[in-house]
Amino acid sequence: MSADNDLPKLLDDCVHCGFCLPTCPTYVLWGEEMDSPRGRIHLMAQHEEGAPLSGPMVEHFDRCLGCMACVTACPSGVQYDRLIEMTRAEVEREHPRPFQERVIREAIFRLFPYRRRLRALRGPLRAYQRTGLDRLVRRTGLLERLSPSLAAMERLAPPLGRAPRLPERVGARGGRRATVGMLTGCVQSEFFPGVNAATARVLALEGCDVVIPRAQGCCGALSLHAGREEEARAFARRTVATFEHVDVIVVNAAGCGSAMKEYEALLAADPAWSRRAAALAGRTRDLAEFLVELGPRAERHPLPVTLAYHDACHLSHAQGIRSQPRALLAAVPELKVREIADPEICCGSAGTYNLLQPEAAAELGERKAVNVDATGAELLVAANPGCSMQIATALRRRGTDIAVAHTAQVLDASLRGLGREALVKHGS
Missing domain, CATH: 3.40.50 (Rossmann fold)
Known part of the structure; x- marks a missing residue:
């Protein structure tokens, strides 16, 4: 990692004060020092001083969600976001992963970043869902036995309808x-x-x-x-x-x-x-x-819905965008917004985390679903597709019937005067 001349200073910025601990999802789950930001920074420093990237060391890095809640909480301005990305790049360059893990990772990165490949998957996946085969496969536990990552991938897929194409x-x-x-x-x-x-x-x-x-x-x-x-x-x-x-x-x-x-x-x-x-x-x-920034011009029509707003980590922590979505929602007449407890704790989606670390992700999803359920809201609003899939899956496991939508869909329903039923029924 020494190729980056800034690394020693970035590591030294951490004074190990512990302010990050209650905001770190994996530390909250397990209480393990090496699964906290300051613990991982300690491991990064060991590697910078010559320690090899051992399997256990890499496992602690892999368990990090990269949610950046620690960056928000840190009083010393530690750039953990840069540190974990640099470390992960070093892991990919230096650390030989087991064969099965390499296969799963390659499958993920050869599929999800490519829209045409995802589009080709839509038809078979939609048929799989509509025939009820998905429920049968889950009852057998076949995918879980083959690969927890494949099982998570199947479980997280949202119900698929028609996919209209937008004009240019x-x-x-x-x-x-x-x-x-x-x-x-x-x-x-x-x-x-x-x-x-x-x-x-x-x-x-x-x-x-x-x-x-x-x-x-x-x-x-x-x-x-x-x-x-x-x-x-x-x-x-x-x-x-x-x-x-x-x-x-x-x-x-x-x-x-x-x-x-x-x-x-x-x-x-x-x-x-x-x-x-x-x-x-x-x-x-x-x-x-x-x-x-643009300011409103179109008329907002009443929308008598009670919703819970979820802070996506890469919106609130990475981009610092918290007040803007709430301001947009607050401007909709008759809309009630309820806050979710422990908003700084990640839902467990975190890009590919819920596929590569499915057990930890499921625990975090359950925690988030419990807090969403406690709001009594009839609609959950999130601004990231991974969060929407992750929390919707956790809510389904609990038997909780809450629709999931994006901020854009709430605004669309209000601006077009679609009413409550259309949003709650079709939001997700």
Whole structure:
């Protein structure tokens, strides 16, 4: 890890005060020092001083969700986000993983960042769900015996309906106030197409011309947060080239927005791309962030719904966006927003974490589902597809019937006057 000259200073910033401990999901679960941020920083320092990346050391790094709650809590300004990403890249370069784990990881990263591959999976997966074969397979426990990761992948898949395709341009309603590019994402576009459709409508109703490039691909978030740096850089370059012609890029998935805002650091060593990457990172906005900056114009119709708002980690901790979604929801007449206990604790999704660490993820999902259930809300709102799948799965396990929607879908229902039933029934 010594290739980065900043590493010793980044490690020394940690004074081991312990403020991070109650916000770290894995420390909360197990109470193990090496599964806390300061414990992992201690292991990073050992490796920097020459200790090899042993299996147990790597396991502690793998158990980290990368949720960045510790970054929010740290009074010393420790850049744990940089430290864990650098460490994971080092692990990917140096540590030979067992064969079965390599197969699972390759399967994940050869599928999820590629929309066409996900799209090809939709038909068989939809048939699998509609015939009831999914329930039969779960009762047999076959996938669980084959691979806990495969079982988690199957269990997390949301119910699939039709997937309407968006046009390349959606015109502003009324006078045009802005022209924005819209990232449709990989999992979002194929598993939650309704979120993208609602995002485009809301932006248009607020006076934006929405450009939706058909050639766009993965932003690289999953690869970046898993230490697959070169893969992430390739995705980043393509995204930069795709969106260079628009003034603002609006993103409705927290993990994607967080990754795109990191492009400057990701491509800093590439002279041909560093300046272009920095420019795009500066023009990237989360949907809620952008709408608050733009200001409301379209009329909000009453929406008598009680909802619980979930803070996605890569929105609240990585991007510092907490007040904006709440402000947008508070402006909807008759809408009631209830807070979820322990909002700083991750739901267990964390990119590919719920596939690679399914047991820990399930424990965190259960904790989050209990807290959501306690709100008495009839709708859960989250701003990241991984969170939506993770919490919905945990709620189903509890037998709790709460619909899940995105902030964009709530705003869409209000702006179009669709009413409570349409949102609660079709939000997820």
